[in-house]
Amino acid sequence: MAEWIQQIQENGVRQTAERLGLKARRNQSLAPCPACGATQRSKSDRRGPVGIRNDDVGWRCWACNVTGDVPDLAARIIVGKCMKGLSKQEMADVRGAMASQGLCSSINGAVSKVKPLIRAPRKRIRKQHSPSRKEFEWRENITEECENRLWSDAGALTLAYLMGRGFTEEALREWHIGCLVVQKQKGKEGFVAIPVFDQDGDAVNMRFRSVPGPCGHCGGNGCDRCKQKGEVRKVYLRCPGRPSTLFAIKNLETDYDAEVIICEGELDVVAMWQMGFVRNVVSGTAGAGTWSDEWLDALEPYRHFILAYDTDKAGDAGAKTVADKLGKDRCSRAKLPHNDPAECLSRCVGSERIAKALDQAQPLTEAGLERVDHYIDEIETLIQNPGQLKGLTTGSQQIDNALGGLRPGLWIVTGDTAAGKTSFVTWLALEQAKRGVPVMLTSFEQRPVGTVQKLLRAEMGGDFSKRTEQERAASLGILGTMPIFIVDHYGHLDPNELKELIGYAIRRRDVKVAVVDHLGFLIDNAEDERRAIEKVVREYAVLAVQRGITLVLICHPNNLSVAQQRRVRLGDLKGASAIRQDAHVGIVLERMPPGRAVKHPACAVHVDKCRSEFGLQGAKVVLYYDPQACVYADKWEQTPMGSTGGTGGFPISV
DSSP states (O other): OOHHHHHHHHHOHHHHHHHTTOEEETTTEEESOTTTOOSSSSSSOOSOSEEEOTTSSEEEETTTOOEEEHHHHHHHHHHSSOGGGOOHHHHHHHHHHHHHTTSSOOBTTBOOSSOSOOSOHHHHHHHHHSOOOGGGSOOTTHHHHHHHHHTSGGGHHHHHHHHHTTOOHHHHHHTTOEEEEEEOSSSEEEEEEEEEEOTTSOEEEEEEEEOOSBOTTTTTSOOTTTTTSOBOOOOEEEOTTOOOOOBTGGGOOSOTTSEEEEESSHHHHHHHHHTTOOSSEEEOSSOTTOOOHHHHHHHTTSSEEEEEOOSSHHHHHHHHHHHHHHOGGGEEEOOOSSSSHHHHHHTTOOHHHHHHHHHTOEESSSSOEEOGGGGHHHHHHHHTOGGGOOOOOOOOTHHHHHHTSOOSEEEEEEESTTSOHHHHHHHHHHHHHHTTOOEEEOOTTSOHHHHHHHHHHHHHTSOGGGSOHHHHHHHHHHHHHSSEEEEOOOSOOOHHHHHHHHHHHHHHHOOOEEEEOOTHHHHTTOSSHHHHHHHHHHHHHHHHHHHTOEEEEEOOBOSHHHHTTSOOOGGGBTTHHHHHHHOSEEEEEEEEOSSSSOSSOEEEEEEEEEOOTTSOTTOEEEEEEETTTTEEESSGGGSHHHHTTOOOOSOOOO
């Protein structure tokens, strides 16, 4: 590191920022950001967007996610770039400006003639991204001027570039795409000109994207501008001083329950339009990481957003910025077959594959949601390792009658070890999914593929490992068409994170039944376990009622019932007072092995609590259980095993 750069680093972020015109805000923050020009972190967070590291040698903008050290901060304020990307002249400009402020040594002991203080960093950034050259200045009829040029001899290279990327004449004319040609020192450089229309359909700005080709400054020989590569730099520019808005804002529907697809760039929106996605597809007009409050206000009323951003670091950062502003629980991230919609178009990806990728968009949370057939390869792997196979499931329509049907609220399911708690709730969800009711399943105690095994046994009517691979694939395909969504997570999960995921599932997948198995994985490591249980139970009960879903929560009892040689009761659960008060339904399962009372494997379902006026609190229902197919029925003959004459005279699987 050069001595003068080391001297800048030693000044620290705070002193350097204040000397160069940034303002100190509360909680070690600064404004405005020298990279994106933001003056606060978000609409609701008025701290300066730039946060200072505790050691005062690093900084980060929480609006655009740009980071750097002290020299980077100085370089961005003075010339609009980080230190690594500076030319020799720009490096001299930075040194001269810093020397004039006494923050580093001057060149040859003299102070540079560079203007010593950049009073308004935001204006500097505008010069970088919205140049003042007259070619890029807004003028009357600029849209028509650029569009006409694209279809003339002057726009031949730009048109060839666009059509080479798969854009059709129909799409280019629909979006009034044009061309701008700029004369450089040793040649011409072309720019794709993309008009930006407001909600009324009036052109208010232009976006310019450089067209690949020889660098106009050096004629392809290599220079500082092109970093000695001889190729035009990839840049995006705008008309200076013009208002900006969401690209394609006029195509937003007034139905706020409709989803909105947010892309990273304008050409991505055009590509989506060409592939058949003509409504509710927008993008920003200032780069992946920059979103103004005006754009957010326009999007705020909509229910859900799919972020179809590039699959690179900038795209990840941009998607996170948008999700943080709109709410993570309202956003999902789509992974397209290729980097972005425009590249998918150039590679002739069909609209069906794009639609599937959008449908499979994942929430921006720790855990994800997958359909059942997502685990087909894992099932086949397990078939090759029979020792790992486990399987349980449940089922019985009689329970709905005893409880007055499946109703919104918090349902608590408990019972002794091996009573079939997981099997029962899995059956309950599967029965609803068969009727078209979307359900979400968790299984924190075992990997998600264990839940898939239970569902596969129920669908195939027995031990799926003894069937052919084609039969298993067909059954998984049937399950995959059902509205069953499995939380792809194993082990502990923060209860607030799960609440966000449930909220996402309700909005994105219209989930009506959510199964949480089990409570212990949400409150483990809590300092006060009882208080943690009470908090989770109460919050989940409120969530279930407010969102109109049935939230089924498995709870494990203490050992008091074993010591007293009786069945489990709701009072045997930790945090029992909160559970008795807040739960809407309380179910206790009791295993009934074959004997005098029943001749086949069965389970007693005790309704210890039921707030429904159509249910019977204190009721007891006996269901027969098929240990191979993992299904329940009111009569043994209604189970797959019973229908073939089997007796099932062995212990119930867990």
